[in-house]
Amino acid sequence: MSTLDENLLAAAEVRTPSGGTATAANQSVVLVPVTEQATALWQRLERREIQPAPDPEILPFDRRETVDDSGRFRFERVAAGEYFVCARVEMQWEQPLQLSPGVQVPGVLHQKVLLGARVTVREGETAQADLERVDHA
Numbered sequence: 001m002s003t004l005d006e007n008l009l010a011a012a013e014v015r016t017p018s019g020g021t022a023t024a025a026n027q028s029v030v031l032v033p034v035t036e037q038a039t040a041l042w043q044r045l046e047r048r049e050i051q052p053a054p055d056p057e058i059l060p061f062d063r064r065e066t067v068d069d070s071g072r073f074r075f076e077r078v079a080a081g082e083y084f085v086c087a088r089v090e091m092q093w094e095q096p097l098q099l100s101p102g103v104q105v106p107g108v109l110h111q112k113v114l115l116g117a118r119v120t121v122r123e124g125e126t127a128q129a130d131l132e133r134v135d136h137a
Contacts, residue, residue: 010129018093023071034082080123086116
């Protein structure tokens, strides 16, 4: 039986195309127990069949925390079990934009990506998750 002494630690960050790092600072991160519905949703996200959106059948069971300024987060008092954890990151990077042959202007590009992982939380332990791009792009 779980004592609810279990915790989950992770960082929500991704490399930008320019080589920088973008984090999910001050955004929500979601922890969802692995169920048949959650697994089906996860697989559809991986295949890019749907956009991330709250699922009314899963919402009553999820937990949310806020990612800190450095991109890290912690869920405390997590029951032992299997979970999906995910966060959205908005990447922004500078890249010259080609207006016409030989004409470039400075540009800033934006892209939202979904990071996530399946993680096992064991009784009496602190689990760590390595979040990766869910869409495998």
